[in-house]
Amino acid sequence: MTRFTKFNVSALVIGFTFLYLPIILLILFSFNESKLVTVWAGFSTKWYVELMQNQGIKDAAWVTFKVAFISSTVATLLGTIAGLVMTRFGNFRGRTLFSGMIYAPMVMPEVILGLSTLLTFITLAIDRGVLTITLAHITFSMCYVSVIIQSRMTSYDDSITEAALDLGCTPFRTFMLITFPIILPAIVSGWLLSFTMSLDDLVIASFTSGPGSTTLPIKIYSMVRLGVTPEINAVSTILVGLVTVGVITASLIGKRQKQQLAQS
């Protein structure tokens, strides 16, 4: 049963070609000499040089990283708490609503999330800017973190915490010495996922951003509306490269930890 069959190989080859060819072409044409994105005119890195001189893009990149860093950190903290509450606290009052508020934002269309958060900020008289984008990103990211933590906790062996508590360890120390190291890989992947989602978000950021808080996706979107240019390909290539390195590093860390766990 676990051999490659003809069907499996062709499904995988076609499937992965479909998934990767557009990204590979995008990267390829970022190194094109010509301004035309479809005609190859020789290798060049001039679009990257041009990118480095584009102050608008550099400003947007800085705003984006700031928002992504702060929002993913806060979201990881809140989401970890929410995940532990959902798995360890049994049935508390309002649990169904809580669980609904965790799952709904993950599938809710972004235009609804963006509009509703923006109208709330306006009602509460909070000025639109970096702060409002960050608050909106924390809200949807923490739900993803919480679900990652919850699925990690399902394979968590309760008897080890009970043993520690029986032996006189305080609940806080038990958490720091036992629970935390076990869920750490889940926390790291939750943070990474939050970071990249904040980095990628166009719709919610468009609603909640104000003057002077243009993020990279908003900037790219306004460039894309004017047409396909190698400069957009170049900035996309850099983003794709960063995310790829991040994801591969994270999975290698996870793998190593699994091996260490298996050995011990």
Next chain:
Amino acid sequence: MNIKEIQVPSFLRRAFNGRNAAISIPYLWLLLLFLFPFVIVLKISLAQPVIAMPPYTPLFSWGDSLWPKIQAGLDSYLFLFSDSLYIKAYLSSIKIATISTVLTLIIGYAIAYSIARAPTRWRGILLMLVILPFWTSFLIRVYAWIGILKTEGLLNLALMTLGIIEKPLIIMNTDLAVYIGIVYSYLPFMILPLYANLEKMDMNLLEAAADLGCRPFKTFWNVTIPLSLPGILAGCFLVFIPVIGEFVIPDLLGGTKTLMIGKVLWGEFFYNRDWPVASAVAIIMLLLLVVPIIFYQKSQEKAIS
């Protein structure tokens, strides 16, 4: 005086213990920034648009009288149902979301199944290859298709060079481009829950069916598919619900004829600056999605516990 000697009322002690604090911090955050915003959207959907900042009338106004005058009307909703554009946009979104969910399911199932049945040492890397695009920017992945699909794009160039077609195909700015964009962007969301389900499947059941003389296709249809139903449902919800309100894909790949409600909402808000109508559009969309979202939540809770 020693701190410990102060008598704290028991109800206060109960309210401020660690357990309640842990529950209330994320709880209050989501109440304030996820649930409460819907109340605001509902409120604004009942207001009138005015040229001011904010561009809608307040719900309560204090005139000369002692009691606030409530100014709420269903004008925005009546407007939605009087102009066929909005109804068409809702129906068209449901149609596009349904068709693309089915397409994503067929393609996603083939890939997820092939990964789950691949040799064990290959599975990790294959799964990694599915996850990688899932982490890559949505906007960038949609943008990548513009260069391929446009009339003078790479697909037409390739097909014409190979002599398969003589005139370029018009795909860009049509519904077909939107379907391609949606299937491409949402494929990982379908593959991951399907793979998680197929990988756990008890192979003994399949072997038993084969031993009893069931042909492979029949085994697949009568055993594998029903057993993978939870994965199928989770994947379909993860695609269908967000696609209903999709904005980026119809905006960048679709044409003027592509009607989707997410794009309409965006237009009402950013171009027409009619916040009450934009809010009403959101409320009706929410009503359409509330049942699928509850089903999705239930299926996820079951999967995790």
